[in-house]
Amino acid sequence: MAINLEKGQRINLEKSNGSKLQNICVGINWGAIEKKGFFGGVTKEPVDLDASCAVYDENKRNIDTVSFRKLKSNDNAIKHSGDDLTGDMNGDDGLDNEVITLDLAQLNPSANHVAFFINSFRGQDFKDIPFASIRIYEGTPTRVNEVFAKYDIANDKNFAGNVSMVLGVFYKRNGEWKFSAVGAPTKDRKLEETVVTIQQNHL
Incomplete structure (x- = not known):
């Protein structure tokens, strides 16, 4: 599987050994905004990015949403690690601030699309955040087996002026799950x- 997916690229969730990808994590790592003071000092402004996941049926009807307001899906297939309100205040610690896990085997049978997205809760522009990276990988919140999608939203000029983005969508085709990399900013608040x-x- 490719690590840096092109926008719009679709991939099969089949690993090199032929088995299907089962446990998927979406992790986001970001930093606080640095502002220079009048007397040369630097202050840190906390950044609250929110990772969320929406589930739709084959008619594109939204049947569940997991976010900082609801940390677990009705079928227990999707779990959110909890709300991070600040980001890394002392530079990049290399760890994800929020992680959403998805177990495809546990998903409600009527689920046909599972979309991941990010919103900047306080409306802080992506371009002002010193670093903000997203990775979609196989594994657990503490163990990364294989990364198959990565985005760097702080340093990509396409995201400047925006406070929300759609990462990608897992979708079911002929009973098999596939992934479509979206990587598109939106104007949603x-x-x-x-x-x-x-x-x-x-979708």
């Missing part, structure tokens, strides 16, 4: 709006 944007544009 709230996660509820992004759920609708995905429904209209990315």
Whole structure:
């Protein structure tokens, strides 16, 4: 599997040994904004990015959403690590601030699309955040087996001026799960709006 996916690229969730990808994690790592003071000092402004996941049926109807407000899906297949309100205050520690895990085998049978997205809760522009990277990988929150999608939203000029983005969508085709890398910024201010944007544009 490729590590840096191109936007719009679709991949099969089959590993090199022929087995299917089962346990998927989406991890986000970001830093606080540094601001220079009048007297040469630097202050840190906390950044609150929110990772969320929306589930849709084959008719594109939203049947569940996991976010900082609801940390577990109704079928227990999707779990959120909890809300991080600040980001890394002392530079990049290399660890994910928020992780969402997805067990495809446990998903509600009527689930046909599982979309991952990010919103900047306080409306802080992606371009002002010193670092913000997202990775979609196989494994657990503490163990990375294989990364198959990566985005660097802080240093990509396509995300400047935006406070929300759609990462990608897992979708079921002929009973098999595949992944489509979206990597698209949106103008949404709230996660509820992004759920609708995905429904209209990315399924």
